[in-house]
Amino acid sequence: MYQKTEKIDHVKALIGTDLPIIQAPMAGVQDHRLCVAVSQAGGLGSLPCGMLDIDTMVNEIRSIKAKTTRPYNLNFFCHDMPSYNVAKHTKWQQLLTPFFDELDIDKSTLPTSASRTPFDHNIADAIEPFSPTVISFHFGLPSPELVSRIKSWGSKILSTATTVQEAIWLESNGADAIIVQGVEAGGHRGMFLSQDLSSQMGLMALLPQVVAQVNIPVIAAGGIGDNLGVEAALLLGATAVQVGTAYLLCSETNTSQLHREAIKTNSIQSNTAITNLFTGRPARGIINRVMKELSYINKTVPDFPYASIEMGQLRLKSEYKASSDFSPLWCGQNTLGCAEISAQDLTLSLAGQR
Template identity: 45%
Template sequence: MTSPRPLFPELARLRWPLIQAPMAGAQDARLALAVGRAGALGSLPAAMLSPEALERELQAMQAADLPCNVNFFAHRPPDATQADAAEIRWRQALAPLRAEFGLGENDGPTPASRQPFDAAMAEVLERCPPAVVSFHFGLPDAALLARVRALGCRILSSATTLREAQWLQAQGVDAVIAQGLEAGGHRGHFLDTDPDRQSDMLTLVTACAQALEVPVIAAGGIGTAAEVRAALAAGARAVQVGTAFLCCDEATTGPLHRARLLDPQAPTALTNLFSGGLARGLYNRLMAEFGPVSALAPPFPRASAALAPLRAAAERLGRDDFTPLWSGTNRRGCRAVPAAEIVEALTAGLSPAG
């Protein structure tokens, strides 16, 4: 059996080189706690939380005496004038669908907005510092990053190409998450936004492990123990897995999303329709109407507001037409069982650390 080294010395009490991917909209602290109790590193997605909500989640992890990874977005909000104009065009494009569902211009809920890491969130971390802080879409500005580093938190960020990984290393991150094209949810790109310049997980991990001095964490297309071992053999020090946890008991994934995840024939696609940012999800009606990628979608994260009423109306009818059904290409490990069973299945064949 393979015995992995701890990713960082202070995480040596974790038994497995496994990070549960942060998944906004599909989890809260309950999943992170279950993963942590099973010996892996649980994660909290913070991009759609208020500072008060994040503090409550962190307090739950600390009360259980479990380390966790807190994930933030580091995107730059789009120019307001251009985004407003794009959102008007998007609403006009969606008007026939609103009419089909009997919706007025202003009917329906307003979704939580995805916010980049800011001073208010830094203050939360200063009150409740986690073991690990990770970022998506690059890194925040130097002053904010320095506040996180001063807390002693390990800093991670996602890269979709070797160039992005090398840039992150030059900025002083403690490890790079190599996000292959197979990964579900939003692409973490920030320098190389064209998916044609991005690669599968094993290719990216191999390149990063050979070129970087900092540890590499493999993400994308990992759903079985054999795939975990393959990623470690390619040079990763740990793996990050999301899709396999989406149907577990502790996830908050909705019933329509769960049903599609458990359909082995359901295809995925990279799409910008749901948020304006490129993300991998299960194919549904919205992608059929506009094509998975459309210039009509406003820039990230502005596309979601106009879709919220349509999503709510369709879901009331038991339909997932306008629901973001995030999923990686590999759903072999996705099962409706406790999260601890997912951890056990993914780490079969590994010897516990320490």
């Protein structure tokens, strides 16, 4: 039987917050300001660190610590880092040549390095002095040695599962709680045991199955945009929820005007899809020109995270011309909760306090 006060006690013990609301880390559309606002409201604010260099990351953490004494979450990727594959990129660039020509991009000037790097001991060295309350991961977990190191700081470890099998693996390998990501969620799929998209379920089907199979707290993510969604997830066994899309229009985000306009239009059209075009891994975003013309899932795309090299250049040139044709407009299926309000107001509303 769902007992609200009991849930709050569990949330307090797990992540130290008063409210069962975690703001999803959203690289590219936020910095410390959104994290601080959510934490100050009583939820758990998150800082996406996977695309930050160490100096920038440390400065962002210092900004968080200067503005709040409440718990916060640092989020990282745990992907394998393959070498740059010349053959794959040559084939990919050939496919993209009409777009390069259209936007006057010289392929010979493209870089060969990617901005997304996995969690390692160098990053751990940088964040250890801060002993963050929570550290969360996407695409599995880091090495057992790194997991043990994080736990020695007293930090709680969360990671994302998109299947029951991934949830069981995370529990067995040291996670303190599991973020169950339904297929409705925006941004990158957290899948790591398989890249088979047919394995992906909606949250309301996946959540109770995971709850039945693991013995650690479960956090629900995907398609939750209001207090009714929060309450439904808690009734199905979640200890807390993680919300991303609903925060995209908040005043503390860096969401671009092009992205904001697409979200507002999408609230009526509801046209999102899972694509690998922008980074090489499946992620949900609002459908745009390049997704339509190259198909949502394309086998020519280079490995994550290197695919973002070419698409990043197309995006820069296109956005300069006020077009989102090549932009990764990450967004979940449910945009009804998106509102141009403060993150504090949204957090309290999600928790049923507004």
